[in-house]
Amino acid sequence: MRDQIVTLIHYGELSLKGRNRSLFENKLLENIERETGGRVTKYRGRFVMEGGNPENLQYVFGISWYTKAIRLEKDVESITHTVLTEISPYIKEKNSFGVFVKRADKSFPCRSMELERVIGKKICEEYDARVDLSNPDLSVFVEIADDAYIYFNKTQGLKGLPIDVSGNVLSLLSGGIDSPVASYLMMKRGCRVNFLHFHVFSDNKLVLNTKMNSVLNALNRYQSNSKIFLVPYYQFEMEILKVLNTRGHELVLFRRFMVKLAERIALENDFKALVTGDSLGQVASQTIDNIAQITKTTSIPIFQPLITYDKQEIIDLAKQISTYELSIEKYKDCCSIVSSNPRTKANTKQVQVFEKSMDIDRVIEKTLDLVSVIQL
Ligand code: ATP
Ligand code: MG
Secondary structure, three states, rough: OEEEEEEEEEEEEOOHHHHHHHHHHHHHHHHHHHHHHEEEEOOEEEEEEEEEHHHHHHHHEEEEEEEEEEEEOOOOOHHHHHHHHHHHOOOOOOEEEEEEEOOOOOOOOOHHHHHHHHHHHHHHHOOOEEOOOOOOOOEEEEEEOOOEEEEEEEEOOOOOOOOOOOOOEEEEEEOOOOOHHHHHHHHOOEEEEEEEEOOOOOOOHHHHOOOOHHHHHHHHOOOOEEEEEEEEOHHHHHHHHHHOOOOOOHHHHHHHHHHHHHHHHHHOOOEEEEEEEEEEEEEHHOOOHHHHHHHOOOOOOOOOOOOOOOHOOOOOOOOHOOHHHHHOOOOOOOOOOOOOOOOOOHHHHHHHHHHHHHHHHHHHHHHHHHEEEEEE
């Protein structure tokens, strides 16, 4: 067998048992092949990928770490020889090094520690280097699996669960910083995230000429084929303007409207939960009392993955996933109705009275007729 360059991929498995584990593995394998175009085979808790674009692995959830590796036959002499050749450009006199062997194939006659010693001894002899296992200048990793693999570093993956193992959710995506991050975190737990965006335009198509298009494409990097429901909010705006004094309840009324409408779309499409970017106490609509007014309008769960996050933590994560710069671009979001003095504690009775007087159910029916769906 000729030495060959492949990509070795390890995934988290600690919490996975029984059927969940093969579901996780099969989905992850499928997602990796789709995102990279490579060909993946499985061997005892690791994947080996031939070809494809390994760069794209940075966008795949469920990967613990990955690396470029040399694949060769499982033979102590060949392994040692290849290690010595490969490290020669990198190792200098008096450098420290560590050899770390993992033996997944327990039938391989040379035990891990023994192989570490054999290879380490040769490196010492050849290069006058010294062993340091806790903080070496150069790490040499060897895995004995279906074949032998040699590699020198590990690239951290996104962790989490593979997209599509946890089911479909519907994320309420605004033009702000938070909801893209909330969507990302739900993807990280294996959800396929569908998006719902309320906008100020008269025509859904106009949204695609705005920054929302870039935000959606940035998020689509992590799951492909995202579905987006676009909804104009003018029916709601028209009706709420007829209610003469909503006494600081506009925001809660708007958010209840969004959630009620989202629920309808979720139920029609078999999406199991809603997602919002709420963070406790961040703005007036995000007090416990107001969140309660918003969540109790629906029968399906609303996930709020950012509920405990500080703004700065959200911004840091937004930068990491490349949505921050897009989210801060100017955009006309649906906030013209937001009062300057929103209530931090909406009054349940009053909310019901306002909704009745604007005939909210009819507003929802009329708005549902205006929804359009696109797929990226
Ligand atoms: P964000 O940065 O996500 O907009 P925010 O801190 O500005 O959050 P709000 O404007 O009160 O908070 O919105 C709270 C949540 O309501 C958002 O995170 C989002 O999930 C949802 N939401 C707000 N506006 C819209 C919209 N136009 N379309 C869809 N969902 C929205
Ligand atoms: Mg907002």
